Amino acid sequence: MALHAQLGLLDAAREVRDFQDEPAQMRAAAPGKVGELRLGFGMRGGRSVLHDLYRVAPLLVQRALYWDEAMPDLPICSIISVGGGILQGDRYKIDICVGEEACAHVTTQSANRIHLMDANYASQHQTLTLEAGAYLEYLPDFTIPYRDSRFINQTDIVIAEDATLLYGEMVLAGRKHHHESERFGLDLLSVAVAVRRPGGRKLFAEKILIEKGDGSVDLPAVMRGYDAFANILCLTPPPIAARIKGRFGTHFPAEAPRAISGVSRLPNDAGLMLRAVGMETYDVRREVRRFWQIVREEARGQTLPQDFLWR
Template identity: 80%
Template sequence: MALHERLGRMDQARELRSFQTQPLQMRAAAPGKVGVLRLGFSMRDGRSVLHDLYRVAPLLVQQALYWDEAMPELPVCPIISIGGGILQGDRYKIDISIGEGACAHVTTQSANRIHRMDANYASQHQTVILQAGAYLEYLPDFTIPYRDSRFISETDIVVAEDATLLYGEMVLAGRKHHHAEERFGLDMFSTTVTVRRPDGRKLFSEKILIEKGDPTIDFAAVMRGFDAFANIICVTPPEIAARIKERFETNFSPEAARALSGVSRLPNGAGLMLRAVGIESYDVRGEVRRFWRVVREEARSRTLPPGYYWR
């Protein structure tokens, strides 16, 4: 599907009906506001390499780096946004493909800041494809929606039966230390993830929608006063998923807890999902890292290096 067709489809989303006005500064999806990034990894001479790289500002990847001491064969690609954050009218398109037997780690240079908006919205469409035996860790840093921001994201994922994908979305309630009204002061935040097999069979789809003034945000089964959350999906063969679930310890002690987390099974034997909430971003990162380490050890017989990827 062409980029303009994908953007047009997203324009029709119900939650965007109130946000169709054009910015006074530069119209939505104007040149300079459409960021495009394509990353393709494959095996070359026994090594996983970034063989395909296409980028259009404000999205940028410079090259693959091999600095993971615990998994030196892993190419690491930080995505850089040279625009200083996501602005109204921005449209991002990211495509990542991992060839047969290849591996990669894709992250972001820093947190994804969604700036305050008075017109239109910002959108992102992603496609992620893993071929047979592939392994991908796609773990962007936190997304921080500012007060009055509007953002919609759709991610379409295709994973081969014997491949493993670790894909994460981590979100902060806003700049809560900047102003009291920043905490979930966004106008709208919408993210949808759909996972399929190469033959088109749908495994599952999940959507998170947060709209301004929603009183359910602090219900006990939602955020319950916490300010950061993570949804991390691990699509992997059933035998690997079983070992991961057996090893990962649920963290659920509501009294004086800084973070809570637990793992559940995904539909159709697709794998596992980690859900975590915490007071600060680093509390949630700690829970994500616990899960990430177990996934890597069980899927690739490698562990994580000391410290964090996120700085």
């Protein structure tokens, strides 16, 4: 599907109908506000490599590096935003394809900041394709929606039955240490995902929608007063999913927990979902990393390297 057609689907979404006015600075989707990134990984000479790279600023990937000491054959790409964050009227598109038996890790250079907006909105459309036996870890850093920001993200996943994908979103309630009005002071945050098999069979779809003034966000079954959350998918064959679930367990301390997490099964034997909430980003990161390590060990027979000191 062409870039403008994909972005047009988000333009037609119900939740952004009230945000169609044009910014005074530069019209929405103008040149310089449409970022596009395409990454293709495949096997070359018995090694996974980044063989296809296309980029349009403000999105940038320079090259794949191999710095994971626990999995030295893993090509790692960091997505860089040269725009300093997402602004009103920005339209991003990211395509990642992992070929047969190849592996890759894709992340972001830092947190994804969605700046204050007084017109229009920002959108991002992602397509992830995993062929037979492929393995992808796509773990962007935290998204931080500023007060009055509006952001809609759609991720479409096509995954072979024997492939494994670890993908998800981590979100902070806002610049919570900046001002009390920043905590869930956003106008709109819409994060949707749809998963299907290469033949077209739909496995499941999900959407997280937060709008300004939604008091349900702090209900006990939602955020329960916490400020950071993660929604992580592990799409993998049922035997691997069963082993992961058996090892992870539920983290729900009885007294004053800094983080709560749990894993549930996805429909149609698609895999597992990790949900975690925490007081700070590092509390949630800890739960995500614990899940990530188990996924890698069960799916690839390799573990994670020691965490960075600054994480």
